[in-house]
Amino acid sequence: MVLILGITWYNNKPVCDKCNVILVSIDTLSALHLSCYGYEKNTTPNLCDFADKNILFLNSYSQSSHTLRSHFSIFTSLYPHTHKMDSIFRGYLSEDYITLAQLFRLNGYQTIYYGPTNDPQLPLDRGLERGFNSINDGFDINRWDESYSKLIKNVEQKKPTFLFLHTYAVHEPHLISDNKSKRLFTDLPGFSNAPITWEEFTKFSPELLSFAVDKINELNPDSYKEMESLKQIADKLKQSEDIKEAEALFYTLPNFIIGSSYDARYLSKIDINDPKQVEYLEALYDEQIYNMDKKLDELFNLVNDPRLSKNTILIITADHGQEFMEHNDLFHGNNLYRTSTQVPLIIHIPSLKPKKITEIVQGIDIYPTAISLTGLSPKSPLEGIDLSGLIIGKKFVQTNKYVRSELNTLVGIQDQNWRFYYDQRPLELYDLTVDPQEQNNVISLYPEKVSQFLKLLP
Numbered sequence: 008m009v010l011i012l013g014i015t016w017y018n019n020k021p022v023c024d025k026c027n028v029i030l031v032s033i034d035t036l037s038a039l040h041l042s043c044y045g046y047e048k049n050t051t052p053n054l055c056d057f058a059d060k061n062i063l064f065l066n067s068y069s070q071s072s073h074t075l076r077s078h079f080s081i082f083t084s085l086y087p088h089t090h091k092m093d094s095i096f097r098g099y100l101s102e103d104y105i106t107l108a109q110l111f112r113l114n115g116y117q118t119i120y121y122g123p124t125n126d127p128q129l130p131l132d133r134g135l136e137r138g139f140n141s142i143n144d145g146f147d148i149n150r151w152d153e154s155y156s157k158l159i160k161n162v163e164q165k166k167p168t169f170l171f172l173h174t175y176a177v178h179e180p181h182l183i184s185d186n187k188s189k190r191l192f193t194d195l196p197g198f199s200n201a202p203i204t205w206e207e208f209t210k211f212s213p214e215l216l217s218f219a220v221d222k223i224n225e226l227n228p229d230s231y232k233e234m235e236s237l238k239q240i241a242d243k244l245k246q247s248e249d250i251k252e253a254e255a256l257f258y259t260l261p262n263f264i265i266g267s268s269y270d271a272r273y274l275s276k277i278d279i280n281d282p283k284q285v286e287y288l289e290a291l292y293d294e295q296i297y298n299m300d301k302k303l304d305e306l307f308n309l310v311n312d313p314r315l316s317k318n319t320i321l322i323i324t325a326d327h328g329q330e331f332m333e334h335n336d337l338f339h340g341n342n343l344y345r346t347s348t349q350v351p352l353i354i355h356i357p358s359l360k361p362k363k364i365t366e367i368v369q370g371i372d373i374y375p376t377a378i379s380l381t382g383l384s385p386k387s388p389l390e391g392i393d394l395s396g397l398i399i400g401k402k403f404v405q406t407n408k409y410v411r412s413e414l415n416t417l418v419g420i421q422d423q424n425w426r427f428y429y430d431q432r433p434l435e436l437y438d439l440t441v442d443p444q445e446q447n448n449v450i451s452l453y454p455e456k457v458s459q460f461l462k463l464l465p
Contacts, residue, residue, distance in 0.1 A: 016446035020397060021382030023356055027319040028111070028163065028377050031306070032122075033299065034074060035178040035339065036065065037328030038349045039419060040296060048192055053304045054323070058353045062398055064400060066367045067352035068410045068421065069327045075130040076118055076413065077326035077370060082106045082135060084374035086391035087413045088281025088465060092134070095127035097230035105387040107374045108138030111169035117161050117282040121145030121154045122173030127263050128174065139171075148174040148302050155309050157206050160315050167381075172306075174365045176299040179329075179338050180273045182208055182210045191297055193290035195283060200276040201372050202291055208269060213294050215242045218271040219257060222264050226227070237264070279337050289331040317357050320380060326349040333444065342444050343412045343419035343428065356380065356398065364397055367423055369410040409463060427460035436460075 038044040043055035043063060050246055071087055079085075079092040083104045087093050092100055100106070108118045117136040120139040123146045131142060145151055151172055161168040180200050183190075223241045228234040240256055243298035247253040258265065278284050310321050330336045330346050339347050352368060354376075371391030378385065379393040396404030412419040417430040426445065436457055437445040450457060 022380045024382045025166045025167045029321045031323045032173045033325050034175050036325035038351045050293045051300040053300045055132050058308050062354040063363045064352040065365050068369045069348045069350045072327040072347035074326050081370045084371045084391040106137050112138045117166045117168045119170045148176045177295045181288050192293040195287045215268050218268040222267045248423045285332050321355040323353045348412045366406045367410045
């Protein structure tokens, strides 16, 4: 893949010169679970109403089904195999790459981060933090209100602002709010083993200890600098006969170990071979989406505020989707099928009319598009393309012939109608015009098409 510096930038006046830009990443939000993308359940009345009034990309894909890889791709406009940020705790983004936040800051923008501040999947010590002059803990979507006030204050002081918002509000675990409320998207009864309430999910139990020890042992000792002290705690946990002492030790572990131990215990209780249980989990995922959508209404009111309505671009997307055994996997990070990688991309640009765009686009296109719309130019190599020509309806614009997702050795490549998978397993090819769920592998029927895709591999 050839890196291109200076993608086709249009010579006319920028669409929204020096406008504020709000970039929202709703972690784990699958486009295939939104009614504006054809889903039968009305999970996002606010978001889809917003999409109908703005620019809706109907075929948008993430660069991976893995949070870290996808976010580094969004912030660098580089494929994972180029930016090489593909593992927690390992590596640091090359200084040769200017992140999206850096570019805005270099051009006089105030840059604000609201998201998790202690998460190895969104590491703020390996290059993702570069360019932000304000980093705030916005793990809880309810804290986004603080960022809105900061943005308005900057606007009143005539300081253009780039604001990044991230939430895990729809990420697993998919839990119930309580045992009494009726579920919104299913009539199935609950299950005694899973799902559970948040209080039950986080409750300490002796069985958590074995999961914690396993999570510590899974860490790469060459990439996690505190590995020796963690091993010592793991040894104490295995030897401890005092449950109170063990509990106290458990809560001295880093948050990511505690959280992943909770997750592992939760997953161990789910019977993935029970279709009803999987169906119930999926309904809870939809319910989480619906509850998150209520909070988005505040964001949409913000961009309609008279102080921002003429000078603020809003971009909403996700880093990956979610699987519910459509391909024998639960949740994400295991494959690159459309269920895991087709994500929403909705853009609000002041004064532009609503539009639905069917051309294939991808996460690495967000960076060049955002800076082109605001009149800026790249300062490091980018692999995405500028979508502003598509948005404003220019003739002879550059479009993606292919989009690409990556996960370890697995590569998924798609053109407008076909999706191809390559790694150590048998090759897969799907005709999306007749098989959008990717259930019928037709690799043996179309050798010429396979040959075209194979030529695209690095």
